[in-house]
Amino acid sequence: MPVVSCAWLAGAVLLGTAAAQAARAAAPDWTSSGYAGSAMPPHGGVRSFAGLPWTSCLHNEQVRFDVALLGMPFDGGVSYRPGARFGPKAIREASRRQRTNSWSLEYEQAPYEALFFMDCDDVPITPYDPAVALAQMEAAYVTLLQRTPLVSRETERGQRFATGTALRSKVIVLGGDHTVVLPILRALHKTYEQPIAVLHFDAHLDTWKVYNSPGTPTPQSRINHGSFFARAADEGLIDRNASVHAGLRCRTNGPMDIRHDDQVGFERVMTSDLDLLGREGVIERIRSRIGDRPVYLSIDIDVLDPSAAPGTGTLETGGWTTRELHGILRGLRGLNWIGADIVEVSPPYDHAEITAYAASDLVFEIANLFAVGHEVDEPDGEDELEHDAAHDARRHTEL
Numbered sequence: 001m002p003v004v005s006c007a008w009l010a011g012a013v014l015l016g017t018a019a020a021q022a023a024r025a026a027a028p029d030w031t032s033s034g035y036a037g038s039a040m041p042p043h044g045g046v047r048s049f050a051g052l053p054w055t056s057c058l059h060n061e062q063v064r065f066d067v068a069l070l071g072m073p074f075d076g077g078v079s080y081r082p083g084a085r086f087g088p089k090a091i092r093e094a095s096r097r098q099r100t101n102s103w104s105l106e107y108e109q110a111p112y113e114a115l116f117f118m119d120c121d122d123v124p125i126t127p128y129d130p131a132v133a134l135a136q137m138e139a140a141y142v143t144l145l146q147r148t149p150l151v152s153r154e155t156e157r158g159q160r161f162a163t164g165t166a167l168r169s170k171v172i173v174l175g176g177d178h179t180v181v182l183p184i185l186r187a188l189h190k191t192y193e194q195p196i197a198v199l200h201f202d203a204h205l206d207t208w209k210v211y212n213s214p215g216t217p218t219p220q221s222r223i224n225h226g227s228f229f230a231r232a233a234d235e236g237l238i239d240r241n242a243s244v245h246a247g248l249r250c251r252t253n254g255p256m257d258i259r260h261d262d263q264v265g266f267e268r269v270m271t272s273d274l275d276l277l278g279r280e281g282v283i284e285r286i287r288s289r290i291g292d293r294p295v296y297l298s299i300d301i302d303v304l305d306p307s308a309a310p311g312t313g314t315l316e317t318g319g320w321t322t323r324e325l326h327g328i329l330r331g332l333r334g335l336n337w338i339g340a341d342i343v344e345v346s347p348p349y350d351h352a353e354i355t356a357y358a359a360s361d362l363v364f365e366i367a368n369l370f371a372v373g374h375e376v377d378e379p380d381g382e383d384e385l386e387h388d389a390a391h392d393a394r395r396h397t398e399l
């Protein structure tokens with residue numbers, strides 16, 4: 001290494017010291033520079049999801065939050081078009097026009113202000129061994145579930161994080177192909193110590209039984225993005241009396257697939273049920289099945305019509321629009337959510353960020369569902385300034 005580089009390295013190490021801090025304090029005020037005067041535009045800067053505070057939570061056990069965003073860049077379980085390993089990167093990129101104080105007209109709240117959201121980076125997943133990758137994702141998810149949230153149990157928002165005597169953080173996963181839900185369910189089952197009710201938006205069943213299929217000679221080869229729910233059911237992870245598929249319109253191998261899906265324990269809401277029952281009818285079927293149980297929300301982006309989400313692995317035409325899915329989700333406010341994911345975004349097949357944009361807006365919907373029922377934010381006058389200052393102070397303290 002050249003001498004000059006060694007000197008630079010020594011200087012870089014010193015930057016973390018008190019001497020370096022003093023040097024920075026003595027530097028000219030940057031606001032008098034020629035580049036001052038503008039906030040960073042949404043298309044500029046290094047950005048986390050929605051510009052939220054971010055850190056590698058997995059590497060620092062001291063980091064706390066109410067809701068973590070966690071990328072799972074894994075697509076080792078796909079059957080057709082690959083690329084979902086790039087999903088977390090694209091969804092973050094498409095979230096640039098969201099702000100930490102973005103306020104929802106529908107929910108009348110600023111979800112990222114109502115709760116403390118943290119972008120926890122991605123799980124560093126091996127691309128070479130799916131068995132190891134699944135174990136890595138489970139371990140990472142368990143680690144985040146064990147962080148005590150910042151909300152107070154004494155508040156309405158805190159009560160929504162309480163399970164028995166424990167307060168549990170929530171995680172929103174950015175996939176990744178749908179296989180990532182198997183390690184997530186393993187982690188939730190381990191933590192909550194009960195089978196988990198699942199609300200599953202998808203064009204496909206994802207409960208396919210592949211035990212005797214050609215090309216699947218090993219137990220690991222039978223776990224893919226179309227079979228992971230079958231494996232999860234075999235492991236007792238899914239609440240068979242409270243889980244729902246919504247948005248189905250796939251082809252199957254025959255009636256045996258439906259019989260097996262019944263055994264796994266899902267109720268089926270078809271894409272066409274939106275036409276037959278209407279939005280309220282679909283919402284009522286979902287709510288009556290799930291009740292007030294703790295429920296996990298999994299959204300495969302292919303539940304949307306390919307015109308609304310072309311960048312995904314296994315397209316099915318004739319799906320719901322983004323607006324229709326938003327409308328159904330908004331009818332589900334108040335359910336006992338314990339976590340969520342948005343999966344199967346495959347940027348190499350996307351155009352003009354349509355799919356990634358849909359996914360990032362769905363994360364905003366999920367954030368609102370998690371935050372709903374809390375105080376209505378009133379962003380005006382001094383209250384807003386005081387609120388922002390307090391919020392910023394809390395962030396810096398926690399980081």
Ligand SMILES: [Mn+2]
Nearest residue numbers: 178202206300
């Ligand atoms: Mn799926």
